Amino acid sequence: MSTTGSTQLFFAASQYAAATVTAAIRAGMFGPRDEHRRLLIVSDTSPAPEVGTPLDRMAGFAGLRPEFDEVLSWNAFIRPFHPAGWFPREQDTLLWERYLRLAWGLGDGPVEIACESIQANPSNAVAKIFGESPVHVYADGLMSYGPTRSKIDPLIGTRVRRLLHLDLVPGLRPLLLTEFGVEPEVVPTDGFLKVLGELAEEAADRLTTTESAALLLGQYLSAIDVLTAEEEQELHLRMLRGAVALGHERVVFKPHPAAPESWSRALEQEAERLGAELTVLDSPVIAEVVYERMRPALVVGAFSTALLTAAAFYGIPVARVGTEDLLAGLTPYQNSNRVPVTVVDALLPPLEDAAAVTAWTMPDAGQVRRELSGLVTAVGFAMQPKIYPELRPAAEAYLARHPSPAASPYFRRRRLTALGLPGALPSQLDFIPRNAAVRRIARRAVTWKRVAGGRLPLVRGTRD
Numbered sequence: 334m335s336t337t338g339s340t341q342l343f344f345a346a347s348q349y350a351a352a353t354v355t356a357a358i359r360a361g362m363f364g365p366r367d368e369h370r371r372l373l374i375v376s377d378t379s380p381a382p383e384v385g386t387p388l389d390r391m392a393g394f395a396g397l398r399p400e401f402d403e404v405l406s407w408n409a410f411i412r413p414f415h416p417a418g419w420f421p422r423e424q425d426t427l428l429w430e431r432y433l434r435l436a437w438g439l440g441d442g443p444v445e446i447a448c449e450s451i452q453a454n455p456s457n458a459v460a461k462i463f464g465e466s467p468v469h470v471y472a473d474g475l476m477s478y479g480p481t482r483s484k485i486d487p488l489i490g491t492r493v494r495r496l497l498h499l500d501l502v503p504g505l506r507p508l509l510l511t512e513f514g515v516e517p518e519v520v521p522t523d524g525f526l527k528v529l530g531e532l533a534e535e536a537a538d539r540l541t542t543t544e545s546a547a548l549l550l551g552q553y554l555s556a557i558d559v560l561t562a563e564e565e566q567e568l569h570l571r572m573l574r575g576a577v578a579l580g581h582e583r584v585v586f587k588p589h590p591a592a593p594e595s596w597s598r599a600l601e602q603e604a605e606r607l608g609a610e611l612t613v614l615d616s617p618v619i620a621e622v623v624y625e626r627m628r629p630a631l632v633v634g635a636f637s638t639a640l641l642t643a644a645a646f647y648g649i650p651v652a653r654v655g656t657e658d659l660l661a662g663l664t665p666y667q668n669s670n671r672v673p674v675t676v677v678d679a680l681l682p683p684l685e686d687a688a689a690v691t692a693w694t695m696p697d698a699g700q701v702r703r704e705l706s707g708l709v710t711a712v713g714f715a716m717q718p719k720i721y722p723e724l725r726p727a728a729e730a731y732l733a734r735h736p737s738p739a740a741s742p743y744f745r746r747r748r749l750t751a752l753g754l755p756g757a758l759p760s761q762l763d764f765i766p767r768n769a770a771v772r773r774i775a776r777r778a779v780t781w782k783r784v785a786g787g788r789l790p791l792v793r794g795t796r797d
Contacts, residue, residue: 340370340439342463343401344448344456346378346416348391348619349638352532354447354471355397356525357497362518363447363469371400372437376407376455378417380556385590386617393532393622405437407455416455421462429462449473451493451510452483460489470510471520472498474638477507478709479672480717485513499525501641502676504698505705508713512720522646533625536618546612546627547581549573550620550634551596553589559663559670566596568655570603572633575654575684577607581631587614587623624649633684635659636670636677644681644695651693652684653677660742667716675712675743679705707731712743718752732756 341363345351351373357363358371375388388394389404398404411419421429434440447469448456460468470493477498490513498507500519507517549572554560560568569586576584586600597613604611614623620639623629624647632643632651636659643649656678663671680696682689696704711731714724732755735741750757 339368339443339445340372341445341447342372342374342459344374344376344407344446344459345388346376346449348388348393348532348617349474349621350449350471351375351388351394351397352528352619352621353497353499353520353525355400356528357471357520358400359528360521360524362497362520363445369445370402373397373401373404374407374459375404376416378415378455379590382408382415391617392536393618394535396531396535397528403437410436411455418454420454420458426462426464430464433462445469447471447497450476451489452481452485457485457489460492461486464488466492468493470496470515472496472507472509472517474499475501475636475641475673475676476669477509477517478502478505478676479669480508480713480721481510481512482667482669482717484720485510487513499642501638501645502680502701502705503645504696504701505676505709508672508709508721526646529621529625532618533622536616536622537626544628545630546583546585547576547579547631547633548620548623548627548629549576549584549586549600550632550637550639551586551588552635552637554635556589557670559659559668562593566599568635569596569600572654572684573600573603573609573611574607575652576631576633577604577609579631579684579687579690581609583610583612585612585614585623585627585629587620590617621646631690636674638673640677640681648695650690651681652690653681654684656683657742666745666748671716672709672712675709676705678742679708707734708743715744715748715752715754729755 343354345354363369373389377385377387379385387406387408389406407416444463444466446459446463446466448459449471450456450473451460451468451470456470460466468489477496490510493510493513493515496507496510496515496517497520498517500522549569551569553565555562555565573584573586584604586597588597601611601613620632620637621642624643629649632640632649633654634640634651635653635655640651640653644651656674659674660671660678663674682693684690707727708731710724711728714721714728718725732744732749737756744756746756746758749755
Protein backbone atom coordinates (compact mmCIF):
# COMPACT_ATOMS: atom_id res chain seq x y z
CA MET A 334 0.00 0.00 0.00
CA SER A 335 1.18 3.52 -0.73
CA THR A 336 2.34 5.55 2.28
CA THR A 337 0.90 8.77 0.84
CA GLY A 338 -2.63 7.75 -0.10
CA SER A 339 -5.61 9.40 1.57
CA THR A 340 -7.59 7.40 4.15
CA GLN A 341 -11.07 8.13 5.43
CA LEU A 342 -12.00 6.74 8.84
CA PHE A 343 -15.75 6.33 9.41
CA PHE A 344 -16.73 5.75 13.04
CA ALA A 345 -20.17 4.28 13.76
CA ALA A 346 -21.76 3.00 16.96
CA SER A 347 -25.15 1.94 15.57
CA GLN A 348 -26.80 0.53 12.47
CA TYR A 349 -28.61 3.85 12.06
CA ALA A 350 -25.27 5.69 12.01
CA ALA A 351 -23.77 3.24 9.54
CA ALA A 352 -26.81 3.55 7.26
CA THR A 353 -26.59 7.36 7.38
CA VAL A 354 -22.92 7.50 6.51
CA THR A 355 -23.36 4.87 3.77
CA ALA A 356 -26.08 7.00 2.18
CA ALA A 357 -23.76 10.03 2.36
CA ILE A 358 -20.93 8.09 0.71
CA ARG A 359 -23.19 6.89 -2.11
CA ALA A 360 -24.41 10.45 -2.64
CA GLY A 361 -20.83 11.52 -3.35
CA MET A 362 -20.49 13.56 -0.16
CA PHE A 363 -17.07 12.03 0.56
CA GLY A 364 -15.61 12.21 -2.92
CA PRO A 365 -14.97 9.58 -5.63
CA ARG A 366 -14.60 5.98 -4.47
CA ASP A 367 -11.22 5.42 -6.12
CA GLU A 368 -9.52 8.40 -4.47
CA HIS A 369 -9.65 7.17 -0.90
CA ARG A 370 -9.14 4.11 1.23
CA ARG A 371 -12.20 3.81 3.45
CA LEU A 372 -12.24 2.09 6.84
CA LEU A 373 -15.34 1.58 8.95
CA ILE A 374 -14.53 1.59 12.68
CA VAL A 375 -17.40 0.09 14.67
CA SER A 376 -17.89 0.60 18.38
CA ASP A 377 -20.42 -0.31 21.04
CA THR A 378 -20.78 2.36 23.73
CA SER A 379 -23.62 0.66 25.64
CA PRO A 380 -23.08 0.01 29.37
CA ALA A 381 -22.32 -3.68 28.74
CA PRO A 382 -21.00 -4.02 25.17
CA GLU A 383 -19.73 -7.53 25.83
CA VAL A 384 -23.31 -8.86 25.89
CA GLY A 385 -24.54 -6.88 22.87
CA THR A 386 -24.41 -7.57 19.14
CA PRO A 387 -21.64 -5.67 17.33
CA LEU A 388 -22.78 -3.51 14.43
CA ASP A 389 -20.90 -5.59 11.88
CA ARG A 390 -22.68 -8.76 13.06
CA MET A 391 -26.21 -7.36 12.85
CA ALA A 392 -28.67 -8.53 10.23
CA GLY A 393 -28.32 -6.48 7.06
CA PHE A 394 -24.73 -5.35 7.53
CA ALA A 395 -23.69 -7.24 4.41
CA GLY A 396 -25.50 -4.59 2.36
CA LEU A 397 -23.31 -1.82 3.82
CA ARG A 398 -20.01 -3.71 3.74
CA PRO A 399 -19.06 -3.07 0.07
CA GLU A 400 -18.65 0.68 0.67
CA PHE A 401 -15.63 0.08 2.91
CA ASP A 402 -12.24 -1.46 2.27
CA GLU A 403 -11.97 -2.81 5.80
CA VAL A 404 -14.06 -3.06 8.96
CA LEU A 405 -12.34 -2.74 12.34
CA SER A 406 -13.49 -2.78 15.97
CA TRP A 407 -12.67 0.13 18.26
CA ASN A 408 -13.77 -1.93 21.28
CA ALA A 409 -11.25 -4.61 20.41
CA PHE A 410 -8.52 -2.05 19.81
CA ILE A 411 -8.77 -0.39 23.24
CA ARG A 412 -9.79 -3.46 25.25
CA PRO A 413 -10.09 -3.75 28.26
CA PHE A 414 -11.14 -0.08 28.39
CA HIS A 415 -14.72 1.01 27.63
CA PRO A 416 -15.01 3.11 24.43
CA ALA A 417 -17.25 5.71 26.11
CA GLY A 418 -14.73 6.35 28.88
CA TRP A 419 -11.28 5.93 27.38
CA PHE A 420 -9.37 9.04 26.32
CA PRO A 421 -5.62 9.40 25.64
CA ARG A 422 -3.48 11.59 27.85
CA GLU A 423 -2.44 14.84 26.20
CA GLN A 424 1.21 13.89 26.17
CA ASP A 425 0.47 10.49 24.56
CA THR A 426 -1.54 11.57 21.50
CA LEU A 427 1.41 11.47 19.08
CA LEU A 428 2.33 7.99 20.29
CA TRP A 429 -1.25 6.82 19.77
CA GLU A 430 -1.35 8.30 16.28
CA ARG A 431 1.81 6.45 15.32
CA TYR A 432 0.46 3.22 16.80
CA LEU A 433 -2.89 3.56 15.01
CA ARG A 434 -1.20 4.32 11.69
CA LEU A 435 0.89 1.18 12.11
CA ALA A 436 -1.93 -1.06 13.38
CA TRP A 437 -4.41 0.00 10.67
CA GLY A 438 -1.91 0.34 7.83
CA LEU A 439 -2.55 4.05 7.33
CA GLY A 440 1.00 4.88 6.31
CA ASP A 441 2.08 8.52 6.37
CA GLY A 442 -0.69 9.87 4.13
CA PRO A 443 -3.50 12.27 5.07
CA VAL A 444 -6.39 11.03 7.21
CA GLU A 445 -9.96 12.32 7.33
CA ILE A 446 -12.34 11.48 10.16
CA ALA A 447 -16.12 11.09 9.91
CA CYS A 448 -17.81 10.52 13.26
CA GLU A 449 -20.85 11.05 15.46
CA SER A 450 -21.12 13.09 18.66
CA ILE A 451 -17.79 14.89 18.51
CA GLN A 452 -18.13 15.99 22.15
CA ALA A 453 -18.20 12.38 23.37
CA ASN A 454 -15.90 9.38 23.09
CA PRO A 455 -14.78 7.62 20.99
CA SER A 456 -15.16 10.50 18.49
CA ASN A 457 -13.50 13.04 20.78
CA ALA A 458 -10.62 10.68 21.53
CA VAL A 459 -9.93 9.95 17.86
CA ALA A 460 -10.13 13.63 16.90
CA LYS A 461 -7.56 14.32 19.61
CA ILE A 462 -5.25 11.54 18.41
CA PHE A 463 -5.31 12.71 14.79
CA GLY A 464 -4.73 16.30 15.81
CA GLU A 465 -4.26 17.70 12.30
CA SER A 466 -6.95 15.79 10.43
CA PRO A 467 -10.17 17.40 9.14
CA VAL A 468 -13.32 16.16 10.83
CA HIS A 469 -16.78 15.58 9.33
CA VAL A 470 -19.59 15.10 11.86
CA TYR A 471 -22.73 13.26 10.89
CA ALA A 472 -25.67 13.92 13.15
CA ASP A 473 -27.04 11.66 15.85
CA GLY A 474 -30.73 11.93 14.97
CA LEU A 475 -32.74 14.64 16.76
CA MET A 476 -29.67 15.63 18.79
CA SER A 477 -28.49 17.68 15.81
CA TYR A 478 -31.22 20.25 16.42
CA GLY A 479 -29.97 20.97 19.92
CA PRO A 480 -26.88 22.80 21.17
CA THR A 481 -23.50 21.17 21.55
CA ARG A 482 -23.80 19.50 24.94
CA SER A 483 -20.50 20.81 26.31
CA LYS A 484 -17.74 23.18 25.32
CA ILE A 485 -15.45 21.62 22.74
CA ASP A 486 -11.73 22.21 22.54
CA PRO A 487 -11.26 24.84 19.79
CA LEU A 488 -8.39 22.76 18.41
CA ILE A 489 -11.03 20.16 17.57
CA GLY A 490 -14.05 22.36 16.85
CA THR A 491 -12.25 24.53 14.31
CA ARG A 492 -11.32 21.41 12.31
CA VAL A 493 -14.95 20.34 11.83
CA ARG A 494 -15.71 20.96 8.16
CA ARG A 495 -19.48 20.25 8.10
CA LEU A 496 -22.42 18.63 9.83
CA LEU A 497 -24.17 15.95 7.77
CA HIS A 498 -27.72 15.28 8.91
CA LEU A 499 -30.99 13.72 7.82
CA ASP A 500 -33.87 16.11 7.15
CA LEU A 501 -35.99 14.72 9.99
CA VAL A 502 -37.87 17.98 10.55
CA PRO A 503 -37.97 19.89 7.24
CA GLY A 504 -37.63 23.60 7.95
CA LEU A 505 -35.72 23.18 11.23
CA ARG A 506 -32.03 24.08 11.05
CA PRO A 507 -29.53 22.20 13.25
CA LEU A 508 -27.94 24.18 16.08
CA LEU A 509 -25.17 21.67 16.77
CA LEU A 510 -21.64 23.06 16.22
CA THR A 511 -22.84 26.41 14.87
CA GLU A 512 -20.60 28.06 17.47
CA PHE A 513 -17.72 27.14 15.13
CA GLY A 514 -19.50 28.30 12.00
CA VAL A 515 -20.07 24.70 10.87
CA GLU A 516 -22.60 24.52 8.04
CA PRO A 517 -25.17 21.69 7.94
CA GLU A 518 -25.58 19.55 4.83
CA VAL A 519 -28.58 17.29 4.27
CA VAL A 520 -27.98 13.62 3.48
CA PRO A 521 -30.42 12.85 0.62
CA THR A 522 -33.54 11.18 1.96
CA ASP A 523 -33.99 9.00 -1.14
CA GLY A 524 -30.49 7.59 -0.73
CA PHE A 525 -31.05 6.88 2.95
CA LEU A 526 -34.33 5.09 2.23
CA LYS A 527 -32.62 2.98 -0.43
CA VAL A 528 -30.01 1.88 2.11
CA LEU A 529 -32.77 1.02 4.58
CA GLY A 530 -34.52 -1.03 1.92
CA GLU A 531 -31.35 -3.06 1.38
CA LEU A 532 -30.98 -3.58 5.14
CA ALA A 533 -34.57 -4.82 5.29
CA GLU A 534 -34.00 -7.30 2.48
CA GLU A 535 -30.94 -8.70 4.25
CA ALA A 536 -32.85 -8.98 7.54
CA ALA A 537 -36.06 -10.41 6.03
CA ASP A 538 -35.56 -13.90 7.45
CA ARG A 539 -35.16 -12.52 10.99
CA LEU A 540 -38.32 -10.43 11.07
CA THR A 541 -41.88 -11.64 11.41
CA THR A 542 -44.17 -9.47 9.33
CA THR A 543 -47.19 -8.22 11.26
CA GLU A 544 -49.31 -6.08 8.97
CA SER A 545 -51.33 -3.10 10.29
CA ALA A 546 -50.10 -3.43 13.86
CA ALA A 547 -49.16 -0.62 16.23
CA LEU A 548 -45.41 -0.47 16.90
CA LEU A 549 -44.12 0.54 20.35
CA LEU A 550 -40.55 1.84 20.56
CA GLY A 551 -38.45 1.14 23.65
CA GLN A 552 -35.40 3.36 24.30
CA TYR A 553 -33.89 2.07 27.60
CA LEU A 554 -33.90 5.54 29.16
CA SER A 555 -33.13 4.18 32.63
CA ALA A 556 -29.66 3.19 31.41
CA ILE A 557 -28.84 6.88 30.89
CA ASP A 558 -30.57 7.99 34.12
CA VAL A 559 -33.43 9.77 32.37
CA LEU A 560 -36.00 7.50 34.07
CA THR A 561 -35.89 4.83 36.75
CA ALA A 562 -36.44 1.24 35.63
CA GLU A 563 -39.90 1.28 37.21
CA GLU A 564 -40.85 4.53 35.48
CA GLU A 565 -39.70 3.24 32.12
CA GLN A 566 -41.63 0.02 32.49
CA GLU A 567 -44.75 2.05 33.31
CA LEU A 568 -44.08 4.19 30.22
CA HIS A 569 -44.14 1.07 28.05
CA LEU A 570 -47.40 -0.02 29.68
CA ARG A 571 -48.89 3.41 28.90
CA MET A 572 -47.88 2.93 25.26
CA LEU A 573 -49.64 -0.43 25.15
CA ARG A 574 -52.81 0.78 26.87
CA GLY A 575 -52.97 3.85 24.67
CA ALA A 576 -52.55 1.88 21.45
CA VAL A 577 -55.25 -0.61 22.47
CA ALA A 578 -57.56 2.26 23.45
CA LEU A 579 -57.20 3.60 19.90
CA GLY A 580 -58.48 0.28 18.57
CA HIS A 581 -55.23 -1.53 17.75
CA GLU A 582 -55.72 -5.18 18.63
CA ARG A 583 -52.30 -6.22 17.30
CA VAL A 584 -49.27 -4.58 18.86
CA VAL A 585 -45.54 -5.05 18.28
CA PHE A 586 -42.99 -4.02 20.91
CA LYS A 587 -39.45 -3.27 19.81
CA PRO A 588 -37.33 -3.19 22.96
CA HIS A 589 -33.91 -1.63 23.17
CA PRO A 590 -31.36 -4.44 22.60
CA ALA A 591 -29.92 -4.00 26.12
CA ALA A 592 -33.24 -3.67 27.95
CA PRO A 593 -34.17 -6.32 30.56
CA GLU A 594 -36.50 -9.12 29.49
CA SER A 595 -38.78 -8.45 32.46
CA TRP A 596 -40.19 -5.40 30.65
CA SER A 597 -41.36 -7.55 27.77
CA ARG A 598 -42.95 -10.03 30.17
CA ALA A 599 -44.85 -7.22 31.92
CA LEU A 600 -46.17 -6.05 28.55
CA GLU A 601 -47.21 -9.57 27.61
CA GLN A 602 -49.19 -9.89 30.83
CA GLU A 603 -50.88 -6.52 30.28
CA ALA A 604 -51.68 -7.37 26.65
CA GLU A 605 -53.33 -10.59 27.77
CA ARG A 606 -55.41 -8.65 30.28
CA LEU A 607 -56.46 -6.16 27.58
CA GLY A 608 -57.24 -8.89 25.04
CA ALA A 609 -54.57 -7.69 22.59
CA GLU A 610 -52.12 -9.72 20.52
CA LEU A 611 -48.55 -8.70 21.40
CA THR A 612 -45.38 -9.57 19.46
CA VAL A 613 -41.95 -8.78 20.89
CA LEU A 614 -39.18 -8.20 18.34
CA ASP A 615 -35.94 -9.69 19.60
CA SER A 616 -33.92 -9.19 16.41
CA PRO A 617 -31.26 -6.43 16.75
CA VAL A 618 -32.38 -4.23 13.84
CA ILE A 619 -33.24 -0.55 13.78
CA ALA A 620 -36.86 0.61 13.76
CA GLU A 621 -36.58 1.87 10.18
CA VAL A 622 -35.90 -1.67 8.98
CA VAL A 623 -39.08 -2.73 10.75
CA TYR A 624 -40.97 0.04 8.91
CA GLU A 625 -39.73 -1.34 5.60
CA ARG A 626 -40.88 -4.86 6.41
CA MET A 627 -43.99 -4.25 8.48
CA ARG A 628 -45.51 -0.87 7.55
CA PRO A 629 -47.15 -0.36 10.97
CA ALA A 630 -50.48 1.40 11.32
CA LEU A 631 -49.13 3.54 14.18
CA VAL A 632 -45.74 4.16 15.80
CA VAL A 633 -45.69 5.10 19.50
CA GLY A 634 -42.68 6.28 21.49
CA ALA A 635 -41.28 8.77 23.96
CA PHE A 636 -38.78 10.88 22.01
CA SER A 637 -37.04 8.40 19.74
CA THR A 638 -35.63 9.73 16.47
CA ALA A 639 -37.48 6.83 14.85
CA LEU A 640 -40.77 8.67 15.50
CA LEU A 641 -39.67 11.39 13.08
CA THR A 642 -38.33 9.00 10.45
CA ALA A 643 -41.72 7.25 10.57
CA ALA A 644 -43.60 10.52 10.10
CA ALA A 645 -41.29 12.42 7.74
CA PHE A 646 -39.88 9.59 5.59
CA TYR A 647 -42.62 6.94 5.60
CA GLY A 648 -45.81 8.89 6.25
CA ILE A 649 -46.75 6.57 9.11
CA PRO A 650 -49.07 7.93 11.86
CA VAL A 651 -47.20 8.60 15.10
CA ALA A 652 -47.95 9.47 18.72
CA ARG A 653 -45.89 10.45 21.73
CA VAL A 654 -46.10 9.33 25.36
CA GLY A 655 -44.61 10.75 28.54
CA THR A 656 -42.92 13.82 27.11
CA GLU A 657 -44.54 16.15 29.68
CA ASP A 658 -43.06 14.15 32.56
CA LEU A 659 -39.70 13.91 30.82
CA LEU A 660 -39.51 17.67 30.26
CA ALA A 661 -40.27 18.25 33.95
CA GLY A 662 -37.84 15.61 35.18
CA LEU A 663 -34.78 16.07 32.97
CA THR A 664 -31.87 17.30 35.07
CA PRO A 665 -29.88 19.41 34.82
CA TYR A 666 -31.67 21.78 32.47
CA GLN A 667 -28.71 21.40 30.08
CA ASN A 668 -29.43 17.68 29.62
CA SER A 669 -28.74 16.98 25.94
CA ASN A 670 -32.04 15.09 25.59
CA ARG A 671 -34.02 18.27 26.23
CA VAL A 672 -34.22 19.46 22.61
CA PRO A 673 -35.23 16.02 21.22
CA VAL A 674 -37.98 15.81 23.86
CA THR A 675 -39.02 19.40 23.11
CA VAL A 676 -39.23 18.77 19.36
CA VAL A 677 -41.31 15.61 19.80
CA ASP A 678 -43.59 17.20 22.41
CA ALA A 679 -44.20 20.34 20.34
CA LEU A 680 -44.59 18.54 17.02
CA LEU A 681 -46.33 15.19 17.57
CA PRO A 682 -49.79 14.38 19.00
CA PRO A 683 -50.20 12.79 22.46
CA LEU A 684 -51.31 9.16 22.39
CA GLU A 685 -54.12 9.81 24.88
CA ASP A 686 -55.80 12.30 22.51
CA ALA A 687 -57.46 10.07 19.91
CA ALA A 688 -58.77 12.97 17.84
CA ALA A 689 -55.33 14.58 17.67
CA VAL A 690 -53.66 11.32 16.63
CA THR A 691 -56.23 10.78 13.87
CA ALA A 692 -56.06 14.33 12.54
CA TRP A 693 -52.30 14.91 12.77
CA THR A 694 -50.14 15.39 9.68
CA MET A 695 -46.48 16.35 9.37
CA PRO A 696 -46.27 20.17 9.13
CA ASP A 697 -44.58 21.69 6.10
CA ALA A 698 -41.21 23.46 6.25
CA GLY A 699 -42.76 26.92 6.37
CA GLN A 700 -44.94 26.05 9.33
CA VAL A 701 -41.98 24.54 11.18
CA ARG A 702 -39.92 27.69 10.63
CA ARG A 703 -42.77 29.85 11.94
CA GLU A 704 -43.80 27.77 14.93
CA LEU A 705 -40.94 25.53 16.02
CA SER A 706 -37.65 27.21 15.13
CA GLY A 707 -38.07 30.02 17.65
CA LEU A 708 -38.87 27.57 20.45
CA VAL A 709 -35.84 25.39 19.72
CA THR A 710 -33.58 28.46 19.55
CA ALA A 711 -34.86 29.73 22.91
CA VAL A 712 -34.48 26.34 24.58
CA GLY A 713 -31.00 25.94 23.06
CA PHE A 714 -29.89 29.31 24.44
CA ALA A 715 -31.36 28.56 27.86
CA MET A 716 -29.44 25.28 27.88
CA GLN A 717 -26.05 26.64 26.79
CA PRO A 718 -25.94 30.45 27.10
CA LYS A 719 -22.14 30.56 27.38
CA ILE A 720 -21.63 28.59 24.17
CA TYR A 721 -24.28 30.50 22.20
CA PRO A 722 -24.40 34.08 23.59
CA GLU A 723 -25.38 35.37 20.14
CA LEU A 724 -28.76 33.61 20.48
CA ARG A 725 -29.89 35.81 23.41
CA PRO A 726 -31.79 38.38 21.29
CA ALA A 727 -33.70 35.63 19.45
CA ALA A 728 -34.49 33.85 22.74
CA GLU A 729 -35.69 37.09 24.35
CA ALA A 730 -37.87 37.89 21.34
CA TYR A 731 -39.48 34.44 21.36
CA LEU A 732 -40.19 34.50 25.10
CA ALA A 733 -41.55 38.05 24.93
CA ARG A 734 -44.01 37.00 22.20
CA HIS A 735 -45.39 34.15 24.32
CA PRO A 736 -47.26 35.08 27.52
CA SER A 737 -46.29 33.31 30.75
CA PRO A 738 -43.19 31.50 29.41
CA ALA A 739 -42.51 30.20 32.92
CA ALA A 740 -45.77 28.23 32.69
CA SER A 741 -44.54 26.53 29.51
CA PRO A 742 -43.28 22.95 29.90
CA TYR A 743 -40.14 23.91 27.98
CA PHE A 744 -38.75 26.44 30.46
CA ARG A 745 -38.22 26.74 34.21
CA ARG A 746 -38.70 30.00 36.05
CA ARG A 747 -35.48 29.54 38.01
CA ARG A 748 -33.58 29.13 34.75
CA LEU A 749 -35.23 32.17 33.17
CA THR A 750 -34.42 34.19 36.30
CA ALA A 751 -30.77 33.13 36.34
CA LEU A 752 -30.41 34.21 32.71
CA GLY A 753 -32.46 37.39 33.01
CA LEU A 754 -34.95 36.27 30.37
CA PRO A 755 -38.65 37.18 30.00
CA GLY A 756 -40.72 35.16 32.44
CA ALA A 757 -38.21 35.53 35.26
CA LEU A 758 -39.19 36.14 38.87
CA PRO A 759 -39.75 39.83 39.72
CA SER A 760 -36.46 41.24 40.99
CA GLN A 761 -37.91 42.08 44.42
CA LEU A 762 -38.76 38.40 44.96
CA ASP A 763 -35.58 36.94 43.50
CA PHE A 764 -33.99 36.54 46.96
CA ILE A 765 -36.60 34.09 48.26
CA PRO A 766 -35.36 30.73 46.87
CA ARG A 767 -31.83 31.44 48.09
CA ASN A 768 -32.65 33.12 51.43
CA ALA A 769 -31.09 31.04 54.21
CA ALA A 770 -33.46 32.33 56.91
CA VAL A 771 -36.57 31.43 54.91
CA ARG A 772 -35.25 27.95 54.16
CA ARG A 773 -34.31 27.41 57.84
CA ILE A 774 -37.81 28.37 58.98
CA ALA A 775 -39.33 26.05 56.36
CA ARG A 776 -37.23 23.11 57.61
CA ARG A 777 -38.36 23.76 61.20
CA ALA A 778 -41.98 23.87 60.05
CA VAL A 779 -41.55 20.47 58.43
CA THR A 780 -40.08 19.02 61.61
CA TRP A 781 -42.90 20.38 63.76
CA LYS A 782 -45.52 19.09 61.35
CA ARG A 783 -44.01 15.61 61.41
CA VAL A 784 -43.97 15.54 65.18
CA ALA A 785 -47.64 16.52 65.13
CA GLY A 786 -48.38 13.63 62.78
CA GLY A 787 -48.89 15.71 59.65
CA ARG A 788 -47.82 14.85 56.11
CA LEU A 789 -46.30 18.05 54.83
CA PRO A 790 -43.96 17.11 51.97
CA LEU A 791 -40.24 17.62 52.29
CA VAL A 792 -38.86 21.01 51.31
CA ARG A 793 -36.25 20.48 48.62
CA GLY A 794 -33.92 22.85 46.89
CA THR A 795 -35.29 24.09 43.58
CA ARG A 796 -33.61 22.88 40.42
CA ASP A 797 -32.37 24.92 37.51
